[in-house]
Amino acid sequence: MSDQPHETTAKGGFETRAIHAGYEPDPTTGAVIPPIYATSTYKQDGVGGLRGGYEYSRSANPTRTALEGALAAVEDGERGFAMASGLAAEDTLVRATCRPGDHVVLPDDAYGGTFRLFDKVEKAWGLEHTPVDLTDLDAVRAAIRPGSTRLVWLETPTNPLLNVGDIEALAAVAHDAGAMLVVDNTFASPYLQQPLTLGADVVVHSTTKYVGGHSDVVGGALVVRDLELAEQVAFHQNSIGAVPGPFDCFLTHRGLKTLGVRMDRHCDNAEKVVEFLTRHPAVTQVLYPGLPEHPGHEVASRQMKRYGGMVAFRVAGGEQQALAACERAQVFTLGESLGGVESLIEHPGRMTHASVAGTDLEVPADLVRLSVGIETADDLLADLDRALG
Numbered sequence: 001m002s003d004q005p006h007e008t009t010a011k012g013g014f015e016t017r018a019i020h021a022g023y024e025p026d027p028t029t030g031a032v033i034p035p036i037y038a039t040s041t042y043k044q045d046g047v048g049g050l051r052g053g054y055e056y057s058r059s060a061n062p063t064r065t066a067l068e069g070a071l072a073a074v075e076d077g078e079r080g081f082a083m084a085s086g087l088a089a090e091d092t093l094v095r096a097t098c099r100p101g102d103h104v105v106l107p108d109d110a111y112g113g114t115f116r117l118f119d120k121v122e123k124a125w126g127l128e129h130t131p132v133d134l135t136d137l138d139a140v141r142a143a144i145r146p147g148s149t150r151l152v153w154l155e156t157p158t159n160p161l162l163n164v165g166d167i168e169a170l171a172a173v174a175h176d177a178g179a180m181l182v183v184d185n186t187f188a189s190p191y192l193q194q195p196l197t198l199g200a201d202v203v204v205h206s207t208t209k210y211v212g213g214h215s216d217v218v219g220g221a222l223v224v225r226d227l228e229l230a231e232q233v234a235f236h237q238n239s240i241g242a243v244p245g246p247f248d249c250f251l252t253h254r255g256l257k258t259l260g261v262r263m264d265r266h267c268d269n270a271e272k273v274v275e276f277l278t279r280h281p282a283v284t285q286v287l288y289p290g291l292p293e294h295p296g297h298e299v300a301s302r303q304m305k306r307y308g309g310m311v312a313f314r315v316a317g318g319e320q321q322a323l324a325a326c327e328r329a330q331v332f333t334l335g336e337s338l339g340g341v342e343s344l345i346e347h348p349g350r351m352t353h354a355s356v357a358g359t360d361l362e363v364p365a366d367l368v369r370l371s372v373g374i375e376t377a378d379d380l381l382a383d384l385d386r387a388l389g
């Protein structure tokens, strides 16, 4: 459906685009919010006489079109694509850009599901990959195979160690070798960081996290700035069909509208939590890109508006104390995922990163990860104090 209307033209500041881009009040009813178009098909006015280009809801659905326009606008891209999950977005992008025999450079601390996709699924179809430390530009140059590396894949900040990669520098390295730079922008969200404006070619999101923001929907997105690439992605989105339904699009779009105010509160609360943990005797190290001693602080200060809502810390007393802190917390809910309004706590070594135990990607056993929510900050600090005993 290359002739789909994708209204990405709304201008203005970030919040204005997040609220208005992609949708004009419905011409027949004036509905201010995109209706949930629970329809699989559309009446044609004579054979091939499509209204607004809509033919079948795998190809396009108006609730999805509105979300896709808003996603493109907040990332400053040309076109956005809503997908059924973050991993569905990644798989669709890979099939749109890579062929058997091609090669991809991956972060050596990639999101576990991303690593599994490349290592256990794409590899079986002949796509090779090399994990590398993306904060080391020479290592990235050395890992690139000229002529066959199609993608350099960056996450920044990373999970759970919050390492920071230099988007502008990595875009230059990738482009010098004829490859594209893909940035998984899930942790920062488009409010804090817009990789396409720094030279990246594609932005990937798990909209399940900050964009949706309420832990009530799973989704993914791709945003691109090149129209030829957009055509390839559009073709694969429709041909593979890993698309979200209209209810999911409605929830994700509703979340996106408040992303700016939520992220500012996530950041405010994370800064207070970091300050508290830094002074707590039971904490041996706090990992947060906003701390001047964090190795990625300088790059993060250049490319991010603020430092985000994710915080990791190490606990005196090792794994047992880290596990105990996770289990004693009450306002911080023990659970995986991140980016919702509610605070979450987890033990990466036993939970999100259990699958990399015993490998180079293993995380410290005394590490605790927080997704700092937007509750009353004092309640979060009191809860952490209790959790740390």
Ligand SMILES: *Cc1c(COP(=O)(O)O)cnc(C)c1O
Pocket (backbone or CB within 6 Å): 085, 086, 087, 088, 111, 113, 114, 155, 159, 184, 186, 187, 205, 206, 207, 208, 209, 218, 219, 220
């Ligand atoms: C959760 C996550 C994904 C995968 O997204 P799903 O929506 O769970 O498929 C990809 N990248 C990052 C950084 C994530 O946190």
